Amino acid sequence: MTRPIRTLLIANRGEIAVRVMRTARAMGLKTIAVYSEADARALHVESADEAYPIGPAPARESYLKIDAIIDAAQKSGADAIHPGYGFLSENAAFADACAAAGIVFVGPPASAIRAMGSKSAAKALMETAGVPLVPGYHGEDQDEALLAREAGRIGYPVLIKASAGGGGKGMKVVRAAGEFSEALASAKREARSAFGDDRVLVEKYLTKPRHIEVQVFADTHGNAVYLNERDCSIQRRHQKVVEEAPAPGMSAERRAAMGKAAVDAAKAVGYVGAGTVEFIAEGDHFFFMEMNTRLQVEHPVTEAITGQDLVEWQIRVARGETLPLTQADIPLIGHAIEVRLYAEDPDRDFLPQVGRLDHLVLPSGIPGVRVDSGVRAGDSVSIHYDPMIAKIIAAGADRAEAVGRMGAALAATEVVGLPTNRAFLQAIVAEPAFAAAELDTGFIERHRDTLLPGPAPVEPRALALAALHVLLDEARMSAQTADAADPFSPWGLAPGWRLNRSAFVDLTFADGAARIAVRAHYVPGGFHLDLPGGQLSVEGVMDDDGTLTARLDGVRLRARVVRSGQRLTVFAAGTERSLDHVDPRLASIEATGTAGRLVAPMPGTIIRVAVKAGDQVAKGDALVVVEAMKMEHTVAAPREGTVKSVRFAVGDLVDEGAELLVLEDAS
Structure with a gap:
C-alpha cells in the first residue's frame, strides 16, 4: 500500500538534517526542522521550510524528547518523520509513537529495532540464522563475577561492549584479568549515560x-x-x-x-x-x-x-x-573515501573542543569531492552535541584517484577558532601504508609516531607569512588614518620611512612558550626579514580576507593568514600553523595555571571523584572523571603527592580550565 508523504519532519540536527532536507526538496517535499534552544540559529533550522522549538539545549530535554517531537510533527502537519542517525533513530518507542500518531516513521519497524537493539539478543538471533559470530558472552545475567569468569573463559584480550549502543561509547579493551573490574565499571557508566542501559556483552578481542x-x-x-x-x-x-x-x-x-x-x-x-x-x-x-x-x-x-x-x-x-x-x-x-572533520585536539589525546568557528572554509570546486556539513563560520560547537564539523567525501575512478582528491580537499580546508583533527587526517591520507591499503583497526596505533609527531618548531615560511600579514595590516591601518589634506606627508605613509636611522621594525611572536623575534627591514616594494634561521626577502599584497599573494626569496605563492584576537593562523600549501602576535601595546599573555593545580581538560560534568583532601596518590592514579559529549575523560595524577583540596563534587558542571583539585608534592 502506498502512503503519501508530502511533508517531512527531520528529527535531528546538524549535517544529517541538512543532508536529508536536500533530498526531500529535490523530491518536492516540504521540510520541517526541530531545534533546541542552543540551535535556534543553526544551519539546519534556516535550511527548512518551517522550524519548531522542542526544548533546552541538553539532548535529553529536546532531541531525545519523543513527546516534543511528535507534537511538532502534528502542529506542522508532517506526514512522516526522518530520524537521521543518533538521537532517536534506533529507538523502538519512538517508532511506536510515530505509528500511534498516524505518522510514517522513515525507518525500520519497531520490532526490528528491538530485535537488533540489544547486541546480546541480536547475536543469539544471528546464531539461529546461521550468521557467523565472534566467540563471546551475550547473556542477560550481568553479575560482575559471572562476566569476569566469562572473560577468562573466552581468553584475554577481551572487549566489553555496551549491549544497547555503538559509536565506541561503553566500549573497553581489557588485556588482563586485573583490569577487568575497573573497565567494566567505566563501560557501564558510559553505556548508562549514552543509552540509558548499562548492560554489556563480552567478546574475544581480535588483534x-x-x-x-x-x-x-x-x-x-x-x-x-x-x-x-x-x-x-x-x-x-x-x-x-x-x-x-x-x-x-x-x-x-x-x-x-x-x-x-x-x-x-x-x-x-x-x-x-x-x-x-x-x-x-x-x-x-x-x-x-x-x-x-x-x-x-x-x-x-x-x-x-x-x-x-x-x-x-x-x-x-x-x-x-x-x-x-x-x-x-x-x-x-570507482572508489570513494570519507573522513570526519572534528573539533578535537590531537595533541591533547583528541579531547573534544567547544567554541566558536571564527573562520571556516570547506573544500569546493574539486572534482569528485562532496562536503556534508551543518555549520558555518560564526557558528559554535556546543558541549551538548557531537563535535563533528563536516564530512568530506572524495570519489575517483579508482582508489589512487580518490586518495589524491582527498589530499587536495583536506589541503583546501581551513578552520580557525578551535583545534581540529585536519592535520591528523592529512597525515593518514599521506601515510604510505594507507596508500598501500594496509588497513586494520590497529592502523592508527601502529603509525602513531608519524600520524601524531607532536609539536615542531615553526617553519621559516609560516613565520615569514605571519610577519608579512602583520606588516601589511599595519600599513593598511596607517594608510586609512592618513591626512587627506596632505596625502604625500611622510607621517601619513607606511613605507618604513625614518629620520636619520635605518628603516626597520621589530616583531615578536609566541609559539607556545617560546618567543620568536623577527626584525623587518623596509626596502622598496617589500621587506628583508631577519629570521632565526637567516634572512629572507618578502613582498606581497593582501586581500580583505587575509589572502596573501606573496614572494618569498622570489618564490611566488598564495596563502591566507587569519587573525583571531592575537592568534594568527597561517594556511599555505595545505599546511597550517598558529602563532600569537605579541603586541607590546597590549598586556602580555598570562599563564593559565600552576603545576600543582589540576584543571578540567574541557567543559563537562563531574561523574566521579576518586579522592578527598589528605589522600596520598601515586603518579597515574585516577583522581576525577569528567564526562563530556557522552565520553569519559579521566584526570590522573601527574606525580606522587597529597591532595590538598577538591573543588567540585559529582554532578557539578565545570568549564574548561576550571581548577578541579590542588595536589601538593609528597613530603
Missing part, C-alpha cells in the same frame, strides 16, 4: 581485524538487497575516522558471501528500509558484530560508488514503493 560493513535495504514487498560494502577499519577508540567503499582487496566471492550474510540478517528480523550489518574480519573469516537499524554517517561513500541517493530510497520505501533496483542491477563504480 588485527578489519571492520567491514554491508549496506542493506529492504522494502515492504519482501525484497532485500545489499549495496556493496564499506571498510571502516581506521578507528580511534572504536570510533570511525576514515571510511571507504568498496573495501580494498575484497574479492567478488567474499563480497557475495558477506552480502548474503547481511541480507540473511536483515530478513531474520523482518527488516524494512536502510540498515548496516557490521562484520569484523580477520584472515579468511568474518564475524557478525551488530546491525545498525538506521542510515550510517558514512553512507555517502556508498552513494558515490552506486550512483544512488540512499535517503531517496528511504523515503520511497517508507511510501510503500518497491526498491528502485534489484541485486543484479546495483552497480559498483
